[in-house]
Amino acid sequence: MSDGILLYCRPGFEKECLAEVVETAAESGCFGWANPDMNSGFVVFETTPTPKVIERLPELVFARDAWAISARLADLDERDRLTPIIETVARILKDAGIRQVGDVSCEYAEGEQYRPTARFAGKFVHPVRQALRRSGSLTPKTRPDLPALRLFFKDSSQVLIGVDRPDGRAAWPMGIARLKFPAGAPSRSTLKLEEAFSVFLGPQWRDRLQNSHTGVDLGASPGGWTWQLVNQGMHVYAIDNGPMDETLMATTQVDHQQADGFIWKPDRYVDWVVCDMVEKPARVAFLMYEWLHERHARYAMFNLKLPMRKRFAQWQEIREFLESRIAQEHPKAELRAKHLYHDREEITVYLDLKNQNG
């Protein structure tokens, strides 16, 4: 039995995260409230979530990761925090009919003010893991296919406890994508596209791109996104009036065209169109839909730069537009969006109209 949902978001996006979970929960007849700390990077949504709401948590755009809270402990004694936690976990697992969890994480908020808690949680995970293994509640080796135990420390004396579902888990705990900046990539935004592939196509995304041979990058300069496509062996049309990185051009896999990304079109069908143009988000979303609908490309990955105000409302309008077109014209389409760890005032969208065969 759960009495709330913990959601992680980018610090500063707590309002959007809350508005979205309120709306999603209400669609399943589930109501609740929250009073989030601004810039904390998390929201505790007070509610009794139905299974449907828990199932829909991965769909949330502004929540990078989320799980249902099964217990809360406050006033932990610093001389022995472990005993009450282990006892509570044993009770939760028994109630849920779970014999063992496959992993455990000690989590914390990303906001600046939570730095000391982050250090504490980073160390505390080791004794927790040992104690759970001794009690037989944790598998000897990590098992990603089993539920994982999640412990969120607001500070070192308060913990929220939950057990997640393997199929609802974010690609990285707390949605914090730990990616190494690839040597040779021309800009840091290369990590945005790498994270997007991993989140939307799954950890085996490189295998999935093996059959993709051509790509278009709209708003490509200096080439961080183009670099990712080139690195997967694609030939890329890079569209931007700005300059492209010289080393990237020397690969001979890039055709740089100084043109307007809203006008330029390829001569033939390409596998991917990616777009990072700084433009009105509705205009970009419409362009991407048309690219796929008119069969210029098979798949689209694009960034929508959101305005400071009404960020959630703006995404809602765009989503409604895309969903209504999809419902009329491509009912099998896949549309997914996420506020990625490497996104700032923007979200990333993946669209596949699944229309290549008719």
Ligand SMILES: C[S@@+](CC[C@H](N)C(=O)[O-])C[C@H]1O[C@@H](n2cnc3c(N)ncnc32)[C@H](O)[C@@H]1O
């Ligand atoms: C955020 S930067 C792209 C960074 C790039 N994704 C990377 O990883 O290096 C946005 C780019 O969009 C380009 N841009 C904006 N409007 C454009 C348009 N209408 N047509 C083509 N490029 C455009 C800008 O010149 C700028 O280089």
